[in-house]
Amino acid sequence: MIEARKAWRTVRRIIEGSDLVLEVLDARDPVETRNRRVEALSRRYGRPLLVVLNKVDLVPFEVALSWKKHLGKEWPTIFISAKHRMGTRRLYRWIKMLAPRLPAKVAVVGYPNVGKSTIINYLKGRHAAGTSPMPGFTRGEMLVAAKSWLYVMDTPGVVPPEEATSEELLVIKGAVGPHELDDPVPPAISLIKRILYFNPRAFRDAYNIWSTEPEEILEAYGKARGLMLRGGRVNLDAAARGIIKDWIRGKLSYHYPPPE
Ligand SMILES: Nc1nc2c(ncn2[C@@H]2O[C@H](COP(=O)(O)OP(=O)(O)OP(=O)(O)O)[C@@H](O)[C@H]2O)c(=O)[nH]1
Ligand SMILES: [Mg+2]
Known part of the structure; x- marks a missing residue:
């Protein structure tokens, strides 16, 4: 629990210090991996937020599309498969469009194991952040210079405290x-x-x-x-x-x- 509180502190600080927040969801279960606390923090600090439905290789295309439309009513939403390198160009385009300035500092946040570190590697184009099939892998934050105009912050996966029980x-x-x-x-x-x-x-x-x-x-x-x-x-x-x-x-x- 102390660990979890520390992780939230890190995430809150990173959101506050960012220009744009990428909230990463697992396309297999968008309801259970949607992190409303992250959305509330982005609102509180006035940061734009892009919902990234990741792992779409594991669901049918139409399902991914319907979630994009549904979540899109609240936040700009895109779907990608970081593992299969599908959707990068779209992701770059959206980051450029939503970031209030360039170079942009982008915070990548979400539940454990949704693919945050994989997305960072994919934005950079080569390995920069450690990834693992076991949740809770990323412990601290890490700033990665992905492009001349793009800095991305990897963060530990976070679970809202009321769900951690x-x-x-x-x-x-x-x-x-x-x-x-x-x-x-x-x-x-x-x-x-x-x-x-x-x-x-x-x-x-x-x-x-x-x-x-x-x-x-x-x-x-x-x-x-x-x-x-x-x-x-x-x-x-x-x-x-x-x-x-x-x-x-x-x-x-x-x-x-x-x-x-
Ligand atoms: N099928 C599939 N697996 C993926 C995708 N992206 C990531 N993964 C896998 O999901 C697992 C977790 O990926 P990470 O990038 O380490 O996830 P994370 O969100 O950084 O996890 P924590 O650091 O534990 O919070 C790894 O086994 C990845 O290979 C994807 O698009 N499709
Ligand atoms: Mg990670």
């Missing part, structure tokens, strides 16, 4: 790694339920598991990976961590349209 929610948001959980089974079960709700085929597609019962899916996953305890029972703990990891890494995916 539910491990189940944090797992869905991709904001905690499996190694951080004492008992990964309950959050894995809620994650499986949510994935099934939005994408009933997810486990079939990812692992060829046809069950639609969360507990059975966990068992089948453990069995298929050889995650067994002595006596022939499945190591549910390890299976739960495995599924959470696959969700974080984008091996499991779902999507849903914005509200009408």
Whole structure:
């Protein structure tokens, strides 16, 4: 919790010192990765904000488009895939358009693991910021000179304090790694339920598991990976961590349209 408060302090200071804020969301779950506290801070300091829906390679094009339209009612919004280097030109264009001056100092903020550091590397065109499939990787801030007219600030992923109390929610948001959980089974079960709700085929597609019962899916996953305890029972703990990891890494995916 102290760690989280420190991270928010960093983010607040960086937003205050920036010309433009990029709020990064995971296109698989824009509702759960939308960071209204970041939006409130941008408003408070009068900084323009661009919503960047990242990881669109994991959702159908029409879904990304409908979210862009939906979120676009509140903030300028674009979608990109930083990993697959899709959408850079558009991103540069929007930064130039929204920044009140050049060179612009741009703060890249959002939940853990949404791809902030990957976006920084992609803006720079080569590796500058450390990235990791495990959330909570970036600990401090980092200023990167991406172009002659563009400075970008990498920031640690932040979770609003009121959400930091539910491990189940944090797992869905991709904001905690499996190694951080004492008992990964309950959050894995809620994650499986949510994935099934939005994408009933997810486990079939990812692992060829046809069950639609969360507990059975966990068992089948453990069995298929050889995650067994002595006596022939499945190591549910390890299976739960495995599924959470696959969700974080984008091996499991779902999507849903914005509200009408
Ligand atoms: N499929 C897909 N994966 C991506 C994309 N962008 C980033 N990732 C992956 O998401 C994971 C997290 O990326 P990071 O850039 O480290 O995320 P971050 O927001 O900086 O995370 P923290 O520093 O922990 O807050 C990595 O495994 C990236 O490869 C994308 O566009 N598509
Ligand atoms: Mg990072």
